[in-house]
Amino acid sequence: MAVEHLVGAYHAWASNGAANAPAWLKTLRDTGISRFSELGFPNMKQEAWRFTSVAPIAESSFELAKPASALPSLEAIAPFLLDDETSHRLVFVNGFFAPSLSLLSADGVRVESLAQALADRPEIVQAHLCKYAASQDRPFCALNTAFVREGAFVHVPAKAVVPKPIQLLFLAVPGKSQQIVMHPRNLVVIDREARASVVETYAALEPEVYWTNSVTEVVVGDGARIDYHRVQRESARAYHVAATQTHQGRDSTIHLHTVAFGGALSRHDIGTVLAGPGGTLILNGLYLLAGRQHADHHTTIDHAADHCESHEYFNGVLDGHSRGVFTGRIIVRPGAQKTDSKQTNNNLLLSTDAHADSQPQLEIYADDVKCTHGSTVGPLDPRALFYMRSRGITEDQARRLLTYGFAAEILGRMEVALLRAQLDRIVRDRLAAV
Amino acid sequence: MKKGKALLEVKGLRVAVAGNEILKGVDLTIRDGEVHAIMGPNGSGKSTLAQVLAGHPAYTVLAGTAQYEGKDLLDMKPEERARAGVFLAFQYPVEVRGITNSYFLRSALNALRRERGEPELDPIDFLQVLEAKLKSIGWDDSMMNRPVNEGFSGGEKKRNEILQLAVLEPRLAILDETDSGLDIDALRTVAEAVNQLRNPKRAFLIVTHYQRLLNYITPDVVHVLADGRIVRSGGPELAQELEAKGYDWLRDGVMVS
Numbered sequence: 001m002a003v004e005h006l007v008g009a010y011h012a013w014a015s016n017g018a019a020n021a022p023a024w025l026k027t028l029r030d031t032g033i034s035r036f037s038e039l040g041f042p043n044m045k046q047e048a049w050r051f052t053s054v055a056p057i058a059e060s061s062f063e064l065a066k067p068a069s070a071l072p073s074l075e076a077i078a079p080f081l082l083d084d085e086t087s088h089r090l091v092f093v094n095g096f097f098a099p100s101l102s103l104l105s106a107d108g109v110r111v112e113s114l115a116q117a118l119a120d121r122p123e124i125v126q127a128h129l130c131k132y133a134a135s136q137d138r139p140f141c142a143l144n145t146a147f148v149r150e151g152a153f154v155h156v157p158a159k160a161v162v163p164k165p166i167q168l169l170f171l172a173v174p175g176k177s178q179q180i181v182m183h184p185r186n187l188v189v190i191d192r193e194a195r196a197s198v199v200e201t202y203a204a205l206e207p208e209v210y211w212t213n214s215v216t217e218v219v220v221g222d223g224a225r226i227d228y229h230r231v232q233r234e235s236a237r238a239y240h241v242a243a244t245q246t247h248q249g250r251d252s253t254i255h256l257h258t259v260a261f262g263g264a265l266s267r268h269d270i271g272t273v274l275a276g277p278g279g280t281l282i283l284n285g286l287y288l289l290a291g292r293q294h295a296d297h298h299t300t301i302d303h304a305a306d307h308c309e310s311h312e313y314f315n316g317v318l319d320g321h322s323r324g325v326f327t328g329r330i331i332v333r334p335g336a337q338k339t340d341s342k343q344t345n346n347n348l349l350l351s352t353d354a355h356a357d358s359q360p361q362l363e364i365y366a367d368d369v370k371c372t373h374g375s376t377v378g379p380l381d382p383r384a385l386f387y388m389r390s391r392g393i394t395e396d397q398a399r400r401l402l403t404y405g406f407a408a409e410i411l412g413r414m415e416v417a418l419l420r421a422q423l424d425r426i427v428r429d430r431l432a433a434v
Numbered sequence: 435m436k437k438g439k440a441l442l443e444v445k446g447l448r449v450a451v452a453g454n455e456i457l458k459g460v461d462l463t464i465r466d467g468e469v470h471a472i473m474g475p476n477g478s479g480k481s482t483l484a485q486v487l488a489g490h491p492a493y494t495v496l497a498g499t500a501q502y503e504g505k506d507l508l509d510m511k512p513e514e515r516a517r518a519g520v521f522l523a524f525q526y527p528v529e530v531r532g533i534t535n536s537y538f539l540r541s542a543l544n545a546l547r548r549e550r551g552e553p554e555l556d557p558i559d560f561l562q563v564l565e566a567k568l569k570s571i572g573w574d575d576s577m578m579n580r581p582v583n584e585g586f587s588g589g590e591k592k593r594n595e596i597l598q599l600a601v602l603e604p605r606l607a608i609l610d611e612t613d614s615g616l617d618i619d620a621l622r623t624v625a626e627a628v629n630q631l632r633n634p635k636r637a638f639l640i641v642t643h644y645q646r647l648l649n650y651i652t653p654d655v656v657h658v659l660a661d662g663r664i665v666r667s668g669g670p671e672l673a674q675e676l677e678a679k680g681y682d683w684l685r686d687g688v689m690v691s
C-alpha cells in the first residue's frame with residue numbers, strides 16, 4: 001500500500017511539478033519509479049536487510065515535502081554551521097534550496113543547487129548522474145532517482161584547490177500536520193588533481209517524525225583528493241535512508257567520514273569503487289545510539305584496480321535498547337594485485353539491552369593481496385578500567401573517559417577541525433561531560 | 435633496624451584468583467623511605483601481591499590484613515588507594531584507546547589534586563609540570579599526544595609507567611618488573627629516575643628478576659617470594675646470592691623446615 005501511495009505521488013508530481021524536465025531526465029525518473037514498484041520495500045529475508053526491518057517506513061504514509069511555510073533564521077541553524085570555516089554553503093529546507101541561508105562565491109568552483117545546474121549547464125550533470133549509485137537492486141535508491149529534482153551539485157575543475165570546506169546542510173522543518181518525505185540527490189565531481197573538502201549534514205530543529213531518503217554520488221578524478229564528512233544528526237524520531245557512492249581514479253585519495261547520531265531508524269549504504277591503480281581510501285565511521293535507535297551501515301569497498309589501499313574503521317557506541325548493524329563487504333577483483341585492505345568494526349555495549357551485529361564479508365579474487373579484518377562487540381575493557389582507577393580516576397569517570405575515547409578515535413581522523421570540535425562537544429554532552 | 439614509621443604493614447595475607455590460592459600468608463612491613471625488592475620464580479605470586487595492593491577486583495582476599503598509613507588498605511577502592519598515594523607500575527601496562535597520554539595523565543593528576551584540596555591544573559599549567567618530569571626521564575613530548583600505550587614498544591610502555599610515577603608522586607610506589615624488556619640505556623634512565631624520586635617520605639616495592647636493576651637502585655631489604663610465601667628476607671647481598679645460586683636452594687629449605 002505504501003508502495004502504491006508513493007507511485008501515485010510520483011505520477012501526480014511527474015505530470016505536474018516535474019513535467020517540463022528534459023527527456024533524459026524523465027527517462028531516468030520513469031526507470032526509477034518502475035524499478036521501485038517492481039522491487040517494493042526490502043524485507044528481512046533479503047541478505048542485505050537481515051538485521052533491519054523497514055516496516056515502520058513501509059507501513060506509514062509520507063507526503064512529498066513542500067517548501068516550509070517559513071524558513072528558519074540563521075541564528076536557529078547556527079549550531080549546524082561551520083561559520084567562517086566554509087568557502088561555500090548550500091542550505092536546503094525540506095529538500096528545497098534556500099538561497100537566503102546559503103553562502104555562494106564565484107571562485108571558479110561550481111557549488112549550486114542541482115536544480116540550478118540542471119537548468120543552466122546540464123551536460124556535466126547528465127554525464128554523471130545515476131552513473132555510480134546502482135538502483136538495480138536497491139529500492140530506496142530507485143525511489144530517490146524517481147524523484148530526482150534537487151540537492152547539491154559540486155564541481156571542482158582540474159587542479160583547483162578549494163581551501164575551506166564546502167558545506168551542504170539539509171534541514172527538516174516538517175510541521176505538525178503530516179509526515180513528509182524528502183529525496184535529496186547530490187552529485188560531487190572532483191576533476192583530475194583537484195582538491196576539496198565537503199561536509200554534508202542532515203539535521204532537524206524539532207524532534208519530529210519524517211523520512212529522508214538521500215543519495216550522494218562522489219566522483220574523484222585521477223590524482224585528486226576529497227575529504228568527505230557526512231553527519232547524520234536527524235531528529236531522534238526520524239527515518240533516514242541514504243546511499244553514498246564514490247568512484248575514484250588513479251592515484252586519487254578519498255577520506256570518507258561518517259557519523260550517525262540521530263534517527264529512530266537509519267540505514268546508510270556506502271559503496272566505494274577504487275577504479276584506478278594507486279588509489280587510497282579511508283572509510284571512517286561512528287554511530288552513537290541510545291534509547292531504541294537502530295542504525296545500519298552497509299559498506300562495500302570494491303578494489304577494482306591494483307595497488308590500492310583501503311582502511312576502514314567503524315566504531316559503535318550503543319546504550320539503552322539501541323541496535324547497531326555493520327556490514328563490511330570488501331571485494332578484491334581479479335587483477336587487483338597488491339591490494340592492501342584493513343577493516344575494523346568495534347562495538348561498545350554500554351547496556352545489557354543494547355545489541356550489535358557485525359558482519360565482515362571478504363570476497364577476494366586476487367592472490368597477491370593483504371586483507372585483514374577484525375570486529376569486536378562487548379562492554380568496556382575491564383583491564384583499562386582498572387588501570388585508570390589505579391591512577392586515581394573514579395570508576396564512573398573512567399567509564400565515561402573510555403567511552404569518549406572510543407568515539408574520539410573516529411572523530412580524531414576528521415580533517416575539518418571545527419566540525420571535529422562540534423562533534424566532540426556532542427559526544428561529551430551525550431556522555432554527560434568528560 | 436630502620437626507625438621510619440610503618441607505611442605499609444601486611445600480615446598473614448592470603449589471596450586467591452580464579453579459585454586458586456596464590457598468596458598463602460604474606461607478611462611484609464615497609465617503612466617510610468625504604469626500598470624493598472621482591473624476587474622469586476615465575477608464578478610465585480609477585481604480581482598477585484602487587485595487584486592486590488593496588489585493589490584489582492579479580493583477586494579475592496581470603497585472610498590477613500594490609501594497613502597503609504594506619505588505614506585498612508584492603509577496604510579501599512582502587513581509586514581511593516591511588517589518591518592516598520599508592521601507585522602500581524604495571525608489569526603489562528594497558529592500552530587505553532582514544533585517550534591521549536597527556537589527557538590521561540592530567541585527569542589522573544587532577545583527581546589526586548582534588549583529593550589534596552589543591553586546584554586542578556588546566557592544560558597549560560599541566561604542560562609545565564609535564565615538561566619538567568619529561569626531562570627527568572629523558573623523554574621529549576612526542577609520546578604525549580598518542581593514545582595511552584597504544585602501539586608503544588615494550589620499553590616505551592615501561593618508561594611511560596615511570597613518567598606517570600614521576601607526575602603522580604606517590605608515597606608508596608610498587609614497580610612490577612619495570613626493568614623487564616628495557617635496553618641497557620633505558621634501564622639506567624629508569625633507575626636514575628627512581629633514585630631521583632627516592633626520598634624519606636616515599637617508599638618503593640620493586641619486583642624484579644634481575645640483580646642488574648639493584649646495581650643501580652640499592653634496596654634496603656630483599657625478599658624472596660616462593661609459592662605464595664616470603665621464604666627469605668635479607669640485605670642487598672641476598673640478591674647477589676640469588677643471582678649466583680638461583681632459587682632451588684631456598685625452595686628445598688622451605689620443604690625441609
Ligand SMILES: Nc1ncnc2c1ncn2[C@@H]1O[C@H](COP(=O)(O)OP(=O)(O)OP(=O)(O)O)[C@@H](O)[C@H]1O
Pocket residue numbers: 451452456474475476477478479480481482483492525
Ligand atoms: N587472573 C588470573 N586468573 C587465573 N590465574 C591467575 C590470574 N592471575 C594470576 N594467576 C595465576 O597466579 C599465579 C601467580 O601469578 P603471578 O602473576 O602473581 O606470578 P609472578 O610471580 O608475578 O610471575 P612472573 O615472574 O612470571 O611475573 C600464576 O600461576 C598465575 O597463572
Ligand SMILES: [Mg+2]
Pocket residue numbers: 480481482525610611
Ligand atoms: Mg609478575
